[in-house]
Amino acid sequence: xxxxxxxxxxxxxxxxxxxxxxxxxxxxxxxxxxxxxxxxxxxxxxxxxxxxxxxxxxxxxxxxxxxxxxxxxxxxxxxxxxxxxxxxxxxxxxxxxxxxxxxxxxxxxxxxxxxxxxxxxxxxxxxxxxxxxxxxxxxxxxxxxxxxxxxxxxxxx
Amino acid sequence: xxxxxxxxxxxxxxxxxxxxxxxxxxxxxxxxxxxxxxxxxxxxxxxxxxxxxxxxxxxxxxxxxxxxxxxxxxxxxxxxxxxxxxxxxxxxxxxxxxxxxxxxxxxxxxxxxxxxxxxxxxxxxxxxxxxxxxxxxxxxxxxxxxxxxxxxxxxxx
Numbered sequence: 507x508x509x510x511x512x513x514x515x516x517x518x519x520x521x522x523x524x525x526x527x528x529x530x531x532x533x534x535x536x537x538x539x540x541x542x543x544x545x546x547x548x549x550x551x552x553x554x555x556x557x558x559x560x561x562x563x564x565x566x567x568x569x570x571x572x573x574x575x576x577x578x579x580x581x582x583x584x585x586x587x588x589x590x591x592x593x594x595x596x597x598x599x600x601x602x603x604x605x606x607x608x609x610x611x612x613x614x615x616x617x618x619x620x621x622x623x624x625x626x627x628x629x630x631x632x633x634x635x636x637x638x639x640x641x642x643x644x645x646x647x648x649x650x651x652x653x654x655x656x657x658x659x660x661x662x663x
Numbered sequence: 664x665x666x667x668x669x670x671x672x673x674x675x676x677x678x679x680x681x682x683x684x685x686x687x688x689x690x691x692x693x694x695x696x697x698x699x700x701x702x703x704x705x706x707x708x709x710x711x712x713x714x715x716x717x718x719x720x721x722x723x724x725x726x727x728x729x730x731x732x733x734x735x736x737x738x739x740x741x742x743x744x745x746x747x748x749x750x751x752x753x754x755x756x757x758x759x760x761x762x763x764x765x766x767x768x769x770x771x772x773x774x775x776x777x778x779x780x781x782x783x784x785x786x787x788x789x790x791x792x793x794x795x796x797x798x799x800x801x802x803x804x805x806x807x808x809x810x811x812x813x814x815x816x817x818x819x820x
Contacts, residue, residue: 600759600767610757612771617810618817619774653774660775660817 513555514548520636521547525643528587529554532580553577554639556632568629570607578603578611578631582621585643585650586613589620592647593654595661603628613650617663620650670712671705677793678704682800685744686711689737710734711796713789725786727764735760735768735788739778742800742807743770746777749804750811752818760785770807774820777807 520526526547533550534542542550554577556564570578579601586597595615603609607628613621633639654661677683683704690707691699699707711734713721727735736758743754752772760766764785770778790796811818 600757600769602757602759612757614769614776614779617776617779617814619771619776622771622774657774657814657817660814 513552513557513560514636516546516548518548518636520640521551523640525584525588525640526551526636528584529580532584532587536576536580551636554581554632555636556630556634558634561630561632564630566627566630568607569605570603570629570631574629574631575601575603578625578628581631581639581643582611582613585621585646588643588647589613589615589650589654592651593661595654597650601625615650615654616661618653618657618661620653620661621646670709670714670717671793673703673705675705675793677797678708680797682741682745682797683708683793685741686737689741689744693733693737708793711738711789712793713787713791715791718787718789721787723784723787725764726762727760727785727788731786731788732758732760735782735785738788738796738800739768739770742778742803745800745804746770746772746807746811749808750818752811754807758782772807772811773818775810775814775818777810777818778803 514521530547530550537543553573579599582599582601586599589597593615597613597615597620599611599613601609601611603625607626609625609628611621611623611625612619633642671678687704687707694700736756739756739758743756746754750772754770754772754777756768756770758766758768760782764783766782766785768778768780768782769776790799
């Protein structure tokens with residue numbers, strides 16, 4: 507896949523948010539060879555944005571490769587890190603995928619499942635825009651924090 | 664590995680328990696070709712019992728193969744089925760392993776994590792005797808039911 511120009515504008519205000527910074531941190535954590543060291547943020551996060559054009563290039567049916575799986579993990583790791591930051595309790599993501607890209611991902615805090623999702627078509631993982639990615643993460647985060655607030659005893663177990 | 668004679672005695676009373684019956688049911692569920700159809704119970708469960716002699720034959724370091732992983736799943740599926748039977752709520756196991764046989768397994772009921780374990784050396788998965796396997800399962804079951812009793816609201820979510 508070629509690098510689609512402007513999937514994320516360098517001036518996109520979302521790049522300034524804690525979520526985007528955490529995503530970049532997650533991506534750098536798996537960047538063993540320092541490839542991203544002198545990349546701008548929008549280039550590091552670019553693979554997460556699947557514009558219509560980019561999505562069209564990916565076959566409907568396919569197996570997710572290691573790189574896509576690492577990206578999915580980075581996304582849920584970032585959300586876990588944000589949950590942790592807010593509630594001061596450890597949040598642990600767990601991803602389970604079949605070879606065909608179906609699976610389940612959950613995040614636990616103590617003995618509480620704060621997010622539980624079915625994944626489909628993981629080889630096409632991505633969001634229409636960076637803003638939509640952040641919205642999705644924010645939604646998961648706020649639901650998680652609400653559950654933790656209600657069941658803090660279980661979250662603290 | 665050759666079939667170690669008498670890893671389980673055909674007269675072992677544990678074979679009569681609900682746990683052993685559930686284990687056999689789980690093993691039959693993955694027995695696509697009906698290989699086990701005319702096997703006695705003790706032969707179907709035999710691979711779960713790693714006598715000292717059998718364990719010695721397995722290298723200390725190794726990657727778990729599909730068959731061992733299926734066995735680990737059968738064990739935690741059986742426990743989940745027993746939890747379900749007792750509390751009338753769906754119990755879902757989730758197993759996550761690296762190629763090297765390290766990982767994590769958990770069982771959730773609703774939004775409650777009723778079991779959470781780290782796995783090691785999965786290629787050597789097994790129990791000294793059938794009785795010890797049942798003890799282990801019973802222990803997990805009773806802890807799970809206790810947590811469910813205490814946090815039935817979260818388990819029912």
